[in-house]
Amino acid sequence: MKRHLFYSIIFLLVSGLMLNSCNKESFELNRLSDEIELQSSLVAPLIYGSMMVGDIVELVDSADSFYEFDDGLIYLAYMDTLVEIMADTMVEVPNKLVTEIYIDSDVNIPVWIDSSPGDTVPFYKSELFSFTLEGDDRVDSVLIKGGEIILDVMSSFKHTGVLTISSSQILDVDRDTFSTVVEISDLSGNFTDQQIFLSDGYSMQSTEIDDTSYIQLNFKLDLINSGNPIDPDDVCEILTSFENLDFYSVFGYIDSRDLIDESGSVDIPIFTDNPDLATLIFADPRINIYTASSVGIPFEITFDSVIATADDGSTEKLEFYEGHPFVIAAPDMENIGSTVDDEININKETSNFNELLAIAPSTLSYKVTGRTDPGSGDESHFLLDTSKFMLAMEFLLPLDFKSSGFALQETFDFEVGADGVDTTILKEARVSVTTLNELPIEMEIQVYLLDSNRTVIDSVFEGDAIILGASLVDDRGILTQAVEETTVTTFPVEKLGKLQEVFYMQFEARMITSELGGKFVKIYSDYSLDFKLSMYANFRINSRELN
């Protein structure tokens, strides 16, 4: 029994070993191939982001030409200041007034003759001196800025006395009537005196007599009888001078006169850079004339010639249908010191502005003239020393437009690097681009790959360009619904291999506004283009193909 059992076991073991010898080659690891290959795929989100129109505009607006209205509507504007004049160049106010009066032998009046030594006898005299501007200008009042009032008094009377000079039309800084006294204390007949008053803050209110403005000065000489006689040549001479006058304000009437005669031009580079934009039809293109006046005189502005000139030399003259010349409002007496801003819109309703845009102008030349008081009938004018009249022109294109097709093209540097994409590993990539477009513009995009000579070697998107649908807008052209699009682009290994040669990418976009360009659309700064890129990639990694 033992022997049988023992032999049975030995038999089994020997049989197993014999069988095992048949499998031995399966364990000969020196025959094992070291080649390893993995073929796998990978899905992954790549990048995502959002671009706001306002941010895009800010980035590309190197010329600082894009702005936005309070509601966020973006507009393109090119501005130029046409006229800027100060009050002191409008009206010439005399800086010196002089009047001289004499109190002489007229004093030998019975009262003096009957007086006894020691008696005081008053003598009165008034003098009007004119305060005139030019032409038919009229000055009602002036608030004096700087200067002096100089009184030179000389008396040859051999009497003492008191000379009082006053004017109810001259007010000092305290708004008190101007009055001053000169003590004549010299009996020798050689009395002289000079008084100087700083006139800053003084005001003068004129009286109009026969279309001439006058200021009246009053003189009172209290002569104390010294017992000496009065010779026929005795006189008290008073020279009144207003020197170095300037003014804070002048009230009155400034007669109509030509003040403005300017010419110049405004550059409009947008059309030079993108002539295709001439195909855009803008809903509300404008030339805005901005005025700012703190001069209390109405103006009338005339644009003698506004001519648009394109790069090809073609020109188009702006014709006004209505409202021209333009009367510029001025602050009234209730708003002295304030500035009245006014805006005049020259648009396609009031002019042939669309015809100017149609030639894709690169410059807009102009000649502007202006005159005061275009016959408003109001003769209450004023000027302040700070009064200014400013006239500016703005060529303005609100991004409210429609187009059945315009194109933009831009070339960027793009280098993957000398190593390119490792096509020994990456065999195919499918990039999915999902966009959520709030822009009411359908974009047909193609990206070309260029070599170092800027020669096109391939396009990113096979066949037709990818299309990003336009958002939906209401009748006012305002966004109602963004549009989401997903485009899948396949990059086979052949195309991935070309990336090594790429030095530039040329981006081309053909754009059509919503509803095939049949509706005006507005572009607001908060419109965004959200994008999301994800990838499906096929890899094949073979150990023998790796470097």
Place this chain on the structure above:
Amino acid sequence: MNVSMKIFSRFTFGMGLIVCLSLPGWSQINNSVYFMPGVPQANRVNPAHQPNCELYIGFPVLAPMRMELSSNSLSYKDIIYEHPFHDSLITFLHPEGDKQAFLNQLKPLNNIVADVRASLISVGFNTKAGFFTFDVTTRVDEALYFPEDLANLLLKGAGEGQTYQLDGIGANLSAFDELSLGWSYSILDNLQVGVRGKMLFGIGDISTMRSNLSITTSQEEWNIQSDMMVSASLPFAEVIYNEDGMIEDIVIDEEIESLKPFALPKYVFNFGNSGFAADVGINYRPIDQLLLSVSALDIGFISWKDEVHEATYEMAYDYVGLELDPLELSDDFSFGDYIDSTFSQMGDSLASFLEFTPGGTYSKRLNTKLYVGASYFVTPKINFGILSRTDFLREQISQQFTASANFTTGRFINLTLSYTYRNSYVKNLGAGFSFNVGPLNLYMISDNSLNALFWPQEARSVNLWFGMNLVFGYKQFQKVDGDRPLVY
């Protein structure tokens, strides 16, 4: 070599060290030994078992030398096989390899388990108070876990709308010394009980304490959910942290790193990492021909306290792509710069979830095993047995069934043939023998030695139990109706 590579290499060295501590032999309990007559160390499987002698003394290291390497899903032929057209071998990763066939073999959670045990001292002796055993064993328990979805992710890639459940991924590596004292006693003529108490001294450990990880991939989003925690006790290394709390360097004991002899002994019987465990067993013979038995091994734990470090990685991360503002790009900040910058930020962000905590303690239970067996004695020399073995691993429960035929000729030779169903593999044919020449006892047993001979490419596990003892006071087996059972 950069810092991370340096740390990685040292970490790898540390892991390797734990694994190498298993030398000189790979060993683990096999099932065939359960019913194997004439093997003194069979009481390792069932503490109630009393060897058929008065005294045995195991040869150091060889009493026993045991090895097992197993996978619950993969065999050699799933990884390496003949080229379909050429005279060469290829792996499943070869262009002509069948990756899908490889994936088909995988279970939701796969493991590679290796246990290593070497007994330095193994002594047993019989007294009136019962049979006593004393063993000193160095053990290394190793288990690597990888989910099926990890292989799917690596081999097929990240698919649209796929969720890859990577729960359970990780490794558990423990090296420890076991000092055990066993006692078996016959309470009744037909009832034996046994118990073995064990003191455990941890040498080193790396344990995946929590492993919840999933990755969902799509073109829209990648979602990563992670709740991972790894604890380690590395008494033979100094882990240096930087100001940010990240590991800056791992300095392995120089003597260990230079593999100097006698470097290891200072890490054995490390009271800093102590634990306790117990084995229990019962043999019951309701009738003379039938023996029923139950044993549970490794009921216990080790409390790891020495040079403990904890790493956690808890996060819920949604990756929806790199946010790009094209308007920020310029000549000074190109797209390439942006990608570099963003990936760097993303890497930092992902790394920020990784937290290291030095110090602390953790407990880790041993992989408990439960045996339930029955054997029927046709004659005193021949019996047939069936055995159920359940392994309670950290992440899984592993079940095996073994049937065996056991023969004894008396003292000289004992034989066993076994069949085991394990890891969904049905062709496990095992055999074992035990010889006694004078006091010298020699045995070699395996659960799958025969299929290793007949179908070696299909084997999902290999185990071998080899031992050499000096046996004294050998008892002749009794008649079937005698006092002692044949195999216990």
